[in-house]
Amino acid sequence: MFRKVLVANRGEIAVRVMRACEELNVGTVAIYSEADAESGHVRYADEAYNVGPARAADSYLDHETVIEAARKADADAIHPGYGFLAENAEFASKVEAAEGITWIGPSSESMERLGEKTKARTVMDEAGVPIVPGTTDPVTDPDQVRAFGEEHGYPIAIKAEGGGGGRGMKVVTDESEVDDQFESARREGEAYFGNDSVYLERYLENPRHIEVQILADEHGNVRHLGERDCSLQRRHQKVIEEGPSPALTDDLREEIGEAARQGVKASDYVNAGTVEFLVEDGEFYFLEVNTRIQVEHCVTEEITGIDIVKWQLRIADGEELTFSQDDVEIEGHAIEFRINTENAANGFQPARGGRLETYDPPGGIGVRVDDALRQGDEIVTDYDSMIAKLIVHGGDRDECIARSLRALREYEIEGVTTIVPFHRLMLTDEAFVAGEHTTKYLDEELDPARLEEAQRQWGSEDAPAEDDEEVVEREFTVEVNGKRFEVSLEERGGFELPANLDSGGASRPDPAGGGSGSAGSDTPAVDGDGEHVTAEMQGTILSVEVGEGDEVEAGDVLVVLEAMKMENDIVASSGGTVTQVAVEEGESVDMGDSLVVLE
Template identity: 45%
Template structure:
């Protein structure tokens, strides 16, 4: 395998593009703006009302306001974004990832307006971004696949028929998106209806299209993806691979490059299959081909026609700037890397730091101000973030605060360095996934590469409450409110009970993660919380489903409401057996964390 000419990577990008509008927000917008500045290219940020003071706006050379708070009013509004680029004098648009990044209509609108779209053509996005069509292309290119549908599905009967033919579990997946949004796993026929409705609803909200398709879900597979790049001169290469198996809710938490434990022959086969796929659709730009790997075989999962969230681990082991390579290709230059399979240098690990409380394995989204953000100063450590101390995590968008990327000369060193960096990383003000990442990297299964996509949810135990340093209960056992409740930081939390149907949601979000020392105190709480039958929203969000009515009999663990927050649907369950009364929320209501949704009178 060849070596990347690191001194050449990204060269040529600055000469052809003069001003780029970044049609995104958060850490990826900050990441792109940084590379644009390095290459002497002016940047234009767009922002919603909620993001008026966001970091990507502060860093850009200029910004354009897109009024409204909901993403459909701004970051998903094609007409507004194209007009913003034209009015600002931008000559090109970078979509980042998420939002409109894989929207063929958007890519075409950009080019129709006489602007450069920094990504593949609308035709390529339409074919590969639409997952059902992508499966057909993969079959023609000779890329192995798991059983799946070749047309969108619209009824639960279709889901049940597929499960009968191919077996359970079945994955219901968004046809026009990725990142785990719009995906549900169906364990049996009784779950088909709810899973289909939820997947379609979430896909529509995240990607503007509610079409879904089905695949046989491989429950013991690893998730391995291959980075590809192609230019307008007919060159297409694969640039290494990444393991993304550590997931919760089908969304990645920890990624690494190169994927450990793969036979080199299998690695090369996956790379060449990815290149065949790209050439089959005349692909130009950055893309990622995702596979499931099980028992020494690989199966096509999907192709993401954009830069990936986890691209920094590839950059770390190849010494490249993949955003700069995107600019280079968009400017009409040939690839800076002439051959596939450049040899990686060392090992890199990325931990996604999200504003979520992992207590009890629930990963409840949580918005609020970041009082302090301190990044460790260690060799090989990088932190890509859309926030600084004093910024606020809004409840309207994705929960990601940043990505901790750590490089080491080998995997063992990278793991040790990442654990040390996680221990020193401070995000004060909101609960984060730092404890979850620490639990993953410290687990012997991770060191031994004994994990699959189901491993995190099935094998890793998380504490039932996030540790705090400011306040603690006087009573060490914390059982004053019963064994299903605990006082933490002067607030009452419900310890979730896990059942076959899932976990009960906490009455309130756990307190923020902190490393400070504080005094213990005890305070009174709401006597209606937790096991008493009060049903509260675990986070600020929008009620998108009410599954019960006054007087209904329910059982502990039964889903009563669904609250959407930070692009994630979160079921709110009853903590007791009883009868529903005093429903206080309807579909469409915006509720705060701890807001009472209903009361279940214990049986």
């Protein structure tokens, strides 16, 4: 077994992997950006190394810096978690080529073959797995989309090759949308995955999202661990997952599981992975393979008793699976709730920041919380909004729902708004309780007024700003060869110390990570006359669609803002003339920053 594993990730998944390592008596190494200097995964690890500023591209996504951190720590393996570099075949190949370092995951070759969607569709089709009608080669011209629409009809899904979770996917409802959506999908694919290649699928109108967990070793053994139902989504992002699915018959369940196992076996895949399907009207279709651990792997662990992350480590070390397919038994029911710092009553808008004034997670039989938090922590908003996961297990679905309600009532979080009220609402929602919801339910059927009522009844507000300015407190982190030491300083009645005070090389990074829009940043002056169109959330400017002097009408797209892994069109609320454009492509902005001025 490995001596020391570097976890190339952050937050709860980093801690989850480190816990598995600890139980196997393996040392752990964390990496962190400046924004994450005080984060929980850094506290948990045996060693920690700063890999750069808050911007993910300059830290968590920097291939050479991450590998160099592993060398400095003398780590003999790297586990990528999920997100960031987890499905980056180029990074995996670099780790594979690095002397003395093992990649914990499928090979870079497998990631190339199954991670790119058109290649995966071809593999699965050849293995006899049903696929949604679509292209097996990338499309390069909008005319190909129109030709597909003439043959198969609308709506059509245009999907980025490297996409997933709704990222890089655009839905075309009629021919008039083809050009704009085609370019948008390519742009989003390039922005997130460095790959602007897209393909087409017939867009199913009202499907269930079913995924099958797979483990495969290098000795030719492939096991599926049952299915998870991830149909409760908003804008293609999962919020609640459960297993087994309440919508499948036993025959269909067995058929899907076996199809996933055979498809993976035919691809010579090794390590953990997930095969995703869409199910509609009793038929199932292959969607994609996630060549990594999933956020919702905990559901499968609870109903099978199999530690998937430990098996990732063992398989990477060359061990053989010690259980047969017949040994895999599904016991009871499990539901996972993503605890996001979002306001469900306000379009699931993510929080701008906040401090956990109270953080008291639930406990008791059948209750598991995966997090990296402690009371008093500042919320880091530079990355994903998920701060924790609540996983509840019961003897059957009814008991699991009742236990989940109890656990959510116990979950005390003050200082930042979360979607806990939304989860409590769903557990009393007729469609969800009956297991009749589909992937469209939240976006198209749920009454928004119910979300507002749930937030009023069960929600907490963000913590107010501190009134006492007499006490100035600063914490400093000293890092020596990966080992971290904390130094605190409190001054009463004095001036506030600058955020990046030089203390003999032992300085604490700016908690904001130096992102644009924070105090002291070089944000452009906005002096144009007229209506200021502002950012609705923190994010990055993907494109600017207008220039000074342009005439626009109500509804015209002014700026495309990337936030929470999705493109957001910032549109004009009324017609006018652009008198100033205050941002440029690639710039980070905070909520409320002026983007464009209209007169």
